[in-house]
Amino acid sequence: MLTEKDIQRFRKETPGTEKVIHFNNAGSSLPPQAVRHAVINYLEEEMTYGGYETNEKYAAQISETYTSIAKLINASAEEIALVENATAAWHAAFQAIDWKEGDVIIATQADYATNYLSYLHLQRKVAVEIKVIPNLASGELDLKALENMMDASVKLVSITHMPTNGGLTVDAEGVGVITRKHGVLYLLDACQSAGQYPLDVEKIGCDMLSATGRKYMRGPRGTGFLYVRKSVLPKLTPYVIDLHAAEWTGENTYIIRQDARKFESWEGDRANILGLKAATDYILEIGIDNIWKRLQHLSSILRKQMANLPMVTVQDIGAVKSGIVSFTVEGKSAEEVQAYLHRQGINVSWNGVSNTYLDMTARNLKEVVRAAVHYYNTEEEIEVFIATLKEMKA
Ligand SMILES: Cc1ncc(COP(=O)(O)O)c(C=O)c1O
Incomplete structure (x- = not known):
């Protein structure tokens, strides 16, 4: 306490x-002072010694950012990708799904606009169906109704854990029991809950989780992360690849990397990544x-x-x-x-x-x-x- x-x-x-x-x-x-120090110190090093050289010097700390975030959500470092915001994280997962006509997306009434807009946007290209889990009178998700909605056509259950407004904390763990039972992909938008709620991807049972740095994590703006379960990584093909996500092995061949970093691009804001690391370590220290x-x-x-x-x-x-x-x-x-x-x-x-x-x-x-x-x-x-x-x- x-x-x-x-x-x-x-x-x-x-x-x-x-x-x-x-x-x-x-x-x-x-953000706490520790975040400011991490970011400014790195920027000063870049200014003095060069961007690539500073990256090399801080490679270990940058790599530890994945470990810290993984620890916070009970995942492993190779299941984490660092991106610029929750939207980029969420989309990296959502767009990597092999959408087919007739696929069903199960969403919630309090889904964040961007997520719902993206289902609608996808619908313009592929005839997917969107179904919304009804709420109980209390505002909680009706999990019995969700159970009844599950059938072979359901491709994704997409949940906003703590909606952007409305005070609700969705029973993410209860949803996970159902998605696990039916073997359906489960994407959790934890944008408002990361840094606020004890997220444990094993307890929740989600396959993918997206979050931002600037909200309850107390990290710098322009940071975010994606978690993808190790067993699910081979099933998701990144929508965008670059020379960090894949290796060009022959004139017409390439290999996509196997860890979650296949959802990142090579260029990124290293100073802010270290700011996010400082913010995450601060949370871990407080508990x-x-x-x-x-x-x-x-x-x-x-x-x-x-x-x-x-x-x-x-x-x-x-x-x-x-x-x-x-x-x-x-x-x-x-x-x-x-x-x-x-x-x-x-x-x-x-x-x-x-x-x-x-x-x-x-x-x-x-x-x-x-x-x-x-x-x-x-x-x-x-x-x-x-x-x-x-x-x-x-
Ligand atoms: C529930 C939820 N999901 C996603 C987002 C998008 O986060 P970002 O702005 O980091 O992309 C927000 C932003 O307010 C949000 O409240």
Whole structure:
């Protein structure tokens, strides 16, 4: 369990906490000093000694990034690819599937826009069918319905673990029991849960998992990673290959590498990769279980206190709630609320219908504000946030 002393240390190591109340961790969190040091140090080395030469000097540390990420999600280093964001990671997996007419994609109501748009985009080229798992009244996935949806035509079950808004934590492990039983590919969008929730790919049973660096991982922007299960790697053919992903062995021949790095390209942002490594090691040092407990504690306080504000409605669903608290304020647009809070030194963000179209329309919502806490936030900050919201003029 994290103590008050631990929290004070994390805040000291996060200079941004002295400047703002940062509740925009679902957008991009405040990185710790260690991330800044790793990135700047590497850039200075590149500037002084050259990009290729610095790469060689730091080869071991760069390679350890895969090991650190693998440790965080209980995978092995060869199952990890480092890419520039969650979208690139998700697409590397999605586009590598051998799509055929009649294939079924099973998705969720709260799927992230990019994912759903990509099913629709694929449908323009290949006649795949998209089916959505119904929700229970609580907002959880109806896993019995999922079980009944499984048949030979299902090619992929694609789940957003913690939707971009709505507070939900999907029972990813429960989905995994079903996909394993039916031998169907399972892609988990862990963009909002990496760094927040104890992701364990063995417990979850997913075959592919995509994540970003800048959100709950506290890494630099422009970083992300993909996990692909070792037994699934041979079944996925990268949509794009280059001389890092494959070797040109003869005039008309080439061999694609066997590990997950076949989904990477040769050029990449080494400084940011080391920043992501620093962020991952920071999580490993704190303990992801401690982070998850603290996030549930803080976000439940926040939800309770917001429920007492007459003009505020918390718009979260599900039994297990994430650190992302979504809400609306009567008579105010989400943009107005964000701008007002920003003027008072509080960072939040907001989403419109098109971010999670199915979920927003099903719940009759046009937009929501997101107050997303991280473990370095405090109960005092929550008090200030509540008092500031109360003072917002009608
Ligand atoms: C659930 C979810 N998936 C994927 C993404 C895309 O992540 P990125 O911007 O790193 O590509 C986001 C971004 O907000 C998200 O909330």
